Amino acid sequence: MAKKEFIRDLKVDLLSSGVRISTEDKGRKGGAGPAGSKNIIIEDTVANVPTFAQFVANSPYTLDIDGDKGVLKRFNERITDVKIPQPRFYKLQTREGIPYNKIALLHGADCLATTVVQHCVYWDTPLRCKFCGIELSKGSTLDIKRPEDIAEVAEAAKRLDDVKHVTLTIGTLKESNEVEILGECVAAIKEIAKIPVHVQFEPLKDLKQMEDLYAKGVDTVGIHVESFDKEILKNVAPAKAKIGFDRYLKALKYAVNVFGENQVSSFIIIGLGESDESVIEGCKTLAEMGVYPFVVPISPIPGSYMEDAVPPSSERMKKIYESVASILNRENLSWKKNKAGCVRCRACSALDVFE
Numbered sequence: 001m002a003k004k005e006f007i008r009d010l011k012v013d014l015l016s017s018g019v020r021i022s023t024e025d026k027g028r029k030g031g032a033g034p035a036g037s038k039n040i041i042i043e044d045t046v047a048n049v050p051t052f053a054q055f056v057a058n059s060p061y062t063l064d065i066d067g068d069k070g071v072l073k074r075f076n077e078r079i080t081d082v083k084i085p086q087p088r089f090y091k092l093q094t095r096e097g098i099p100y101n102k103i104a105l106l107h108g109a110d111c112l113a114t115t116v117v118q119h120c121v122y123w124d125t126p127l128r129c130k131f132c133g134i135e136l137s138k139g140s141t142l143d144i145k146r147p148e149d150i151a152e153v154a155e156a157a158k159r160l161d162d163v164k165h166v167t168l169t170i171g172t173l174k175e176s177n178e179v180e181i182l183g184e185c186v187a188a189i190k191e192i193a194k195i196p197v198h199v200q201f202e203p204l205k206d207l208k209q210m211e212d213l214y215a216k217g218v219d220t221v222g223i224h225v226e227s228f229d230k231e232i233l234k235n236v237a238p239a240k241a242k243i244g245f246d247r248y249l250k251a252l253k254y255a256v257n258v259f260g261e262n263q264v265s266s267f268i269i270i271g272l273g274e275s276d277e278s279v280i281e282g283c284k285t286l287a288e289m290g291v292y293p294f295v296v297p298i299s300p301i302p303g304s305y306m307e308d309a310v311p312p313s314s315e316r317m318k319k320i321y322e323s324v325a326s327i328l329n330r331e332n333l334s335w336k337k338n339k340a341g342c343v344r345c346r347a348c349s350a351l352d353v354f355e
C-alpha cells in the first residue's frame, strides 16, 4: 500500500479504535474538546487519539512512549514510529504561580487551546449536551482564565513550541456575554502573541456582534451544528435543538460574510445514530455556503453522559470522509486555506488526509 494511503487509513482507524497506552501516558482525562485522548504526530498529519474511553480496551493498537518518541503497534507488531508533542511551555508558570498548563493546552501539533470559562448554564439541567465534558476537568485547569494570562501563555507557546494559532471556546453563560469575554481574550492574544485566533460560540442573538469579534482580531469562527438529524439533536443536545437549524444557517451565513469563505466551520459528529445521507446532504449545504463541515467521529469523554458510546467503524468513517472531501474539493474549501482553529489543527478529524 502506498505510504499516503497507509497514513490515511491509519488515522481513520486510530480515531475510531483508540490506542491502548500505559496509565501515566494516557493524556488529559476530562474537559471540553478533545479530552480522554493523546496527540500523536504521524508523518505529516496529527491525530487526537482516544485513550481513556471504555471502547479503547478492544483496540488492536498499542503505543509505547519514550519521551517525545512513540512506537505504534497493531496486534503487538510495530507498524510505524510516531512523535508525541512535549510542550516546553507546560513547565512555566505565571508570576502568581499558576502553571501555564492550567491556563491553556497544546492541541494537535501547533494549536494552543483553552475553554475560557468552564461553566455552562445547561450543565446541571436536562438540557446539557450529552457528549460534553466542559465542567469535568475543573481542578486540573482554571475554571475562569484571564485574558492577560492566556495571552502570556500564547506568547510563550509560540516562542518555545512553535505554536501557530489559538482556539478559544466557552460554555453558554447566563448573561450571554460570551462574545464580550472571547473578544477581550482575542485582543490580548493579538497584542502580545500576534498569532491567528479561532473562537467558537452558539448562534448569536445579535449577529452584528461578529463584526466586533472581527474588529478585535478574530480570524476564524466555529458555530457547531453537531448533527443534521433533528430528532437526534433533540435527544443528544436539546439546548442546541431548541435554537433550530435555521438560526444556525443564518449565523453561519453571516459569519462567512464577516470572516470569509473557508474561515467558518461547524463540527459534525458522526456516531449519534444519524444516517450517512443526512451527513452528506448537510455537509453539502454548509460547503456550498463556504462553511467547512468539520466531520468527526464521536469521541466519548469519560464522565460525560455518553462515556459508554462507541465511535463509528473506520469503514463507515472512510466512506463519509471520501464523500465530504469530494464536496470540499468541488467548493474549493481546504484545511490548508483555513487560518486558525480546529480545521487548521485537524487532529480530531481525518478529513485533511482525504482532501
Ligand code: SF4
Binding pocket: 033, 034, 048, 107, 108, 111, 113, 167, 341, 342, 343, 345, 346, 347, 348, 349
Ligand atoms: S481539532 Fe480542535 S478540538 Fe481537536 S485537537 Fe485540534 S483544536 Fe483541539
